[in-house]
Amino acid sequence: MAEVALTQIDHWAASAGFVIAGYYLANENLRDLSHEKMGHRIAEKIADNFSSACLVVIDNRNLTLNMDNAALCVSQFADGKWKPRDKSSFSLARNSLDTAATLIQRRTYEELMDFDNHLDDISQDWRNLSLNLEVDEEAGTVG
Structure with missing residues (x-):
């Protein structure tokens, strides 16, 4: 089902002049920062088509009503694996x-x-x- 979704989304994005540049997820468990196997595979498929793809995990622990910091854990695909990016590397x-x-x-x-x-x-x-x-x-x- 994920492959069908990705194909449809890719077609829609291309027709609108967009490119799929990454995958994000937010886990139900507030303390969970992992990315499940399926999400990881989807992100890798995106990286196959976009070499600078990002994988973004929402850090639920930092989602507050008065946010001071970005609640994002960003990784970028490089050298065949996902490498965490320092928060100072994006704005x-x-x-x-x-x-x-x-x-x-x-x-x-x-x-x-x-x-x-x-x-x-x-x-x-x-x-x-x-x-x-x-x-x-x-x-x-x-x-």
Whole structure:
């Protein structure tokens, strides 16, 4: 099923002028920073097509209503394996942490649909267009 999803997503991305540059995941267990085997394989498939691919794990321990630091653990594919990136090696837009904290406070994450949700009920939009608009509005990047 993951391969079907990746193929469909890749087709959609290419037709929209995008490239799949990475894979992110957020584990249900707050203390879990691991990436399951399937997620790892998907990320490696992405790296086969995009040499600078990233694997991002949301660090649930750092998700708070008043965020001071990015809750991200970023790895980049190099020399055939995933290598952790230092937090100083990437940056976020100026208001990203405030936007994330506000969206967490509103429980916006409950609206997030992934491809599995879409396959269970095709009325669920895996592209999350309305959610993306809400994020853009909160971040002040609309228009």
